Amino acid sequence: MTIIRDIFKRNRERNDPTIPSKEAKDVPEGLMCKCPECKTIVLTKEMAKLQKVCPKCDHHCKMTAHERVDSLMDEGSFESIDDHLKSSNPLGFPGYTEKVEADSEKTGLNEAVLTGKGTINGQAVVAAIMDSHFRMGSMGSVVGEKITRAVEKATAEKLPFIIFTASGGARMQEGVLSLMQMAKTSVALKRHSNEGLLFISILTHPTTGGVSASFASVGDINIAEPKALIGFAGRRVIEQTVREKLPEDFQTAEFLLAHGQLDAVVHRHKMRDTLSTLIKLHTKGAVARG
Amino acid sequence: MAKKVQKTMPFEEPLIQLRKKIGELREYTENAEVDLSAEISSLESRLEKLETDIYEDMKPWDRVQVARHPNRPTTLDYIPLLFEDFIELHGDRLYGDDEAIVGGIAMFNGQPVTVIGHQRGKDTKENVRRNFGMPHPEGYRKSLRLMKQAEKFNRPIICLIDTKGAYPGKAAEERGQSEAIARNLVEMAGLEVPVISIVIGEGGSGGALALGVGNHILMLENSTFSVISPEGAASILWKDAALAQTAAEAMKITAPDLLEMGIIERIIPEIRGGAHHDPVKQAEFLSSAISQSLDELNPMSGESLIDQRYDKFKGIGVFTE
Numbered sequence: 001m002t003i004i005r006d007i008f009k010r011n012r013e014r015n016d017p018t019i020p021s022k023e024a025k026d027v028p029e030g031l032m033c034k035c036p037e038c039k040t041i042v043l044t045k046e047m048a049k050l051q052k053v054c055p056k057c058d059h060h061c062k063m064t065a066h067e068r069v070d071s072l073m074d075e076g077s078f079e080s081i082d083d084h085l086k087s088s089n090p091l092g093f094p095g096y097t098e099k100v101e102a103d104s105e106k107t108g109l110n111e112a113v114l115t116g117k118g119t120i121n122g123q124a125v126v127a128a129i130m131d132s133h134f135r136m137g138s139m140g141s142v143v144g145e146k147i148t149r150a151v152e153k154a155t156a157e158k159l160p161f162i163i164f165t166a167s168g169g170a171r172m173q174e175g176v177l178s179l180m181q182m183a184k185t186s187v188a189l190k191r192h193s194n195e196g197l198l199f200i201s202i203l204t205h206p207t208t209g210g211v212s213a214s215f216a217s218v219g220d221i222n223i224a225e226p227k228a229l230i231g232f233a234g235r236r237v238i239e240q241t242v243r244e245k246l247p248e249d250f251q252t253a254e255f256l257l258a259h260g261q262l263d264a265v266v267h268r269h270k271m272r273d274t275l276s277t278l279i280k281l282h283t284k285g286a287v288a289r290g
Numbered sequence: 291m292a293k294k295v296q297k298t299m300p301f302e303e304p305l306i307q308l309r310k311k312i313g314e315l316r317e318y319t320e321n322a323e324v325d326l327s328a329e330i331s332s333l334e335s336r337l338e339k340l341e342t343d344i345y346e347d348m349k350p351w352d353r354v355q356v357a358r359h360p361n362r363p364t365t366l367d368y369i370p371l372l373f374e375d376f377i378e379l380h381g382d383r384l385y386g387d388d389e390a391i392v393g394g395i396a397m398f399n400g401q402p403v404t405v406i407g408h409q410r411g412k413d414t415k416e417n418v419r420r421n422f423g424m425p426h427p428e429g430y431r432k433s434l435r436l437m438k439q440a441e442k443f444n445r446p447i448i449c450l451i452d453t454k455g456a457y458p459g460k461a462a463e464e465r466g467q468s469e470a471i472a473r474n475l476v477e478m479a480g481l482e483v484p485v486i487s488i489v490i491g492e493g494g495s496g497g498a499l500a501l502g503v504g505n506h507i508l509m510l511e512n513s514t515f516s517v518i519s520p521e522g523a524a525s526i527l528w529k530d531a532a533l534a535q536t537a538a539e540a541m542k543i544t545a546p547d548l549l550e551m552g553i554i555e556r557i558i559p560e561i562r563g564g565a566h567h568d569p570v571k572q573a574e575f576l577s578s579a580i581s582q583s584l585d586e587l588n589p590m591s592g593e594s595l596i597d598q599r600y601d602k603f604k605g606i607g608v609f610t611e
Binding site: 084085086087088090091093141142144145148170172174175176177178179180181182183184186187188189190191193194209210212213214215216217218230231232233234237238241242244246250251259260261 | 456457458459460462463464465466467468469471472473475476477478479480495496499502503515516517518523526527540541542543547548551553599600603604606607608609610611
């Protein structure tokens with residue numbers, strides 16, 4: 001017994017000199033970041049310049065809503081709306097209010113979606129950008145209400161509506177009220193569509209459940225970021241139901257594209273230009289017709 | 291012929307015990323020369339009181355069990371009791387015919403209507419064919435086709451909701467389960483005819499809501515409508531599916547809960563102990579509820595029906611400003 005312990009002890013001692021001293025390890029918090037896919041370490045600043053796309057493996061890391069706005073909108077053009085809405089705890093779930101408050105603190109958002117108006121290459125749009133750092137981007141009453149109001153604003157001002165989705169689905173802590181947000185956002189989108197206005201849905205990692213099964217899937221144009229996980233049911237649930245091994249690329253953006261569920265998979269570095277062109281192509285009265 | 295055995299539910303256990311005891315006493319009276327009629331009638335009045343106590347105060351989990359009862363009437367049980375001249379229409383014209391959703395045209399009190407509903411099976415064989423009432427995308431696309439057809443011919447649409455949820459399978463994902471549900475939500479929002487959605491059993495998540503964007507949503511007294519099954523909620527929230535009973539209460543999924551939250555218009559009363567005790571009588575309750583809704587919705591124009599639906603769903607949600 002002691003011998004065994006000695007072995008470990010010796011190892012520890014032997015390893016000691018190779019462990020960097022505390023000072024050497026003390027790089028300022030957040031200076032470097034690691035790609036979750038290939039584990040490459042990149043300067044955070046560098047990563048931000050690359051719009052959080054890994055320079056080595058091209059992995060599209062998760063973005064916060066504000067990072068997305070910065071990468072997309074003309075500088076200083078974005079004005080957020082409805083930042084004052086607050087989730088309450090309709091079912092009285094223990095700890096729910098605290099969790100929402102903690103995430104609000106962490107992300108600087110009032111809820112899992114940031115909405116507002118801005119310009120892309122000078123073209124005005126109303127945008128909703130979901131943030132998966134806030135309660136997994138799940139949709140409760142406030143997320144549903146903010147998106148609905150944003151769509152209503154787009155309808156009223158006759159502007160295109162753009163949404164970046166990132167969500168695990170409906171928020172369980174708000175029960176069936178969350179489910180109904182799928183219908184609420186849909187009735188608003190129908191009205192927007194009836195006005196002949198453009199709706200582009202950009203599905204980012206991950207877009208699943210109730211969000212995937214509502215506004216995310218019904219854009220006039222549906223675009224996804226490379227490798228984004230998109231699906232209705234969770235992979236584990238499906239594996240348990242069908243009892244078969246699912247393909248490696250199951251529920252990825254590329255899988256959906258191959259199965260006719262998306263218009264395009266667009267690299268993040270090309271997103272701004274793609275959106276800008278699409279909006280330009282939908283400009284009203286560009287050509288007189290009829 | 292063997293009498294069809296009614297599956298009983300745990301909360302009914304005291305009633306069963308008491309009924310058994312009364313039966314035993316009756317038998318004893320007949321065979322032996324003892325008069326126990328006083329005891330029997332006292333037990334019978336106790337039974338009646340117990341029935342009232344149990345059935346008038348059903349807990350959410352009790353209702354979940356009634357909603358899932360294997361003999362609970364399904365869409366195809368109600369259709370001949372509610373309508374005349376039903377003709378079933380099949381297929382989505384894109385891929386196939388999903389038997390987990392049935393639909394067609396029928397006459398209701400002299401008015402042609404389109405009826406669409408989830409359909410689970412009554413036995414294993416039928417359940418395999420109907421996929422336990424869990425639709426694939428083609429089921430939702432069929433229902434949308436029939437709704438658009440109803441709109442063309444200015445027929446009201448009656449949707450009967452009864453599903454554990456949309457099917458979570460590989461083929462369903464490949465053919466766009468998300469899109470099929472989402473499309474239904476958006477297109478139902480714009481229908482220019484009255485839409486009445488009635489939850490007759492389980493209303494499971496998006497797969498149920500895809501038939502649920504109605505001008506009126508009604509629920510049978512013992513039906514449920516939820517974002518996730520109590521078992522699913524328990525396993526996610528507390529990592530233990532056995533806590534489903536607790537989850538059924540916490541998630542607020544019963545008809546009275548939804549009425550209180552302002553999501554549904556009305557509760558349709560149910561036969562004491564559950565619709566399966568008397569489907570014919572239950573259909574009468576359903577019929578008068580449909581009549582009432584149609585009386586309110588029939589006079590409305592296409593535009594005002596769309597506006598009413600808009601206002602209804604816009605108003606759902608709890609938050610502070």
